[in-house]
Amino acid sequence: MSLEIEAADVIRLVQQFLKENNLLRTLQTLQEESTVALNTVDSVEGFASDIKHGRWDIVLKTVAQLNISQKKLVDLYEQITLELMELRELSAARSLLRQTDPMQYLKDHHPERYLHLEHLLSRTYFDEKEAYPNETTKEARRAAIAQALAQEVTVVAPSRLLALLGQAIKWQHAQGLLPADTAYDLFRGAAPQTFAEDDAPPTECYNSIKFPKKGHAEAAAFSPDGQLLVTGSVDGFVEVWNYMTGKLRKDLKYQAEDNMMMMDCAVLSLAFSRDSEMLVSGAQDGKIKVWKIQSGQCLRRFPTAHTQGVTSVSLSKDASLVLSSSFDHTIRIHGMKSGKLTKEFRGHSSFVNSATFSPDQTRIFSASSDGTAKIWDAKSQDCIRTIALSEGRVAPPGASSPTALSVFYLPRSSGERIVVCSRERWAYVLDPRGEVVRALSQPSGSGDDDDMGGVDTKPAVGGGGGRAARPAVGAAVAGSSSDDHVAAAASPKGEYVYVATESGELRAYAVDSGRLFMTWKAVADGAEVVGVASHPFANVLAVYSDDGTVSLWKQ
Incomplete structure (x- = not known):
């Protein structure tokens, strides 16, 4: 059944709005030009x-x-x-x-x-x-x-235009057509877009998501369109959140009905397709699932993707391939259409913690607990180069090197730049050949301002007995010389690398200079950072920790 709305009625709604807001000249002009009178x-x-x-x-x-x-x-x-x-x-x-x-x-x-x-x-x-x-x-x-x-006039309820718009929005909420608990651009008919910002460290904790302590998040990812935050928890749930309010996205029907996306055990890794339509999740039992984010439907299962936990996942540009790494020391590529293993990369002697495609998808970078990062030929599966990194440089042959935790490309960088975060005080920016372009670390400093490289040296919150207490969450602190890195992410434009430490601090390193720009407390006392996820456009970070908190930070 179609309902025809008279143009004159629409004009009268606008005229009433003008009258109620004392825009009388505009009202008079509209009446003259349209020859439609309000007469109320x-x-x-x-x-x-x-x-x-x-x-x-x-x-x-x-x-x-x-x-x-x-x-x-x-x-x-x-x-x-x-x-x-x-x-x-x-x-x-x-x-x-x-x-x-x-x-x-x-x-x-x-x-x-x-x-x-x-x-x-x-x-x-x-x-x-x-x-x-x-x-x-x-x-x-x-x-x-x-x-x-x-006989010439009528009476209508006040604010009819706003009332009708409100009713329309409520109906669309009820039908699941609009996101709940979020801002809405009425003119565009969509959620407001998040526009790219100039990079700046997000040091204000504006919201948080709380999980049961035994169900904390082990993985988190923002969608490439910047609209969604997804978490994967140790109890197997994959949940979609409004990152501004910290609430579940109830406009997704399956979440409103408590039909969650779910793995059989702990979710260790998450990644979106480029169009934000699909989500890949990897679990501790070696299984991978691919989901349609709007419906919660499982599009593809890889029940034997790995023999041990899946530490990282990613999709190729056309979403036809799934790249994964695992505790089983391998990197694998799986076909979306066939659901089968297409390629396997062997060479690491310990857990492979992270793997990623190069932008042109001809190479794969990987980071492992054996202390090396490797560059692979995606077609031939050959290892092109093995890089051992330690103390800010390439380690000499035979020397031990710390665990390489993660590897990722800097967004929007001039020339390809790859970040490798190691479980030490150093992170590294590499070129496509694996050469160290920049080493990122807190200065050993003697207190000289110049040596501190711009770090905010506000005093930590004092404790009793003459001993400095740990600062409160969000407090800026002078860096510690002993805290090793546990996770890393890049700012939207790639100007900063954010690194989380064992003590729960976040450090912002300026990529151009390699210097520590700022350090601040990111988690509560006694909690350990599990990982960090960065928003693709805005200066927003999600920091998830083992106390069941996902803290949301903005600039």
């Missing part, structure tokens, strides 16, 4: 009562905003002129008679009535019988005018 009053009875009681100032103000027929306006203005004469307000009566459009119309079309008024105006006294011939009275004339004008 707050109360017909009140309008008629004003006429019957001769409250002409109120009546004239109301009538000025209405489109009344000339005949009825003439009757009204004639009556007001007569009553002004009766009150001997001759100057006002003369102005009304000679300077208003209805009286000019009367002069042109009914000259005898007009001359009668001019005659009464020239008299030195007011004769009621002459003013109201044929045994009529002032009260009867007022009543007749009130009845005639009441």
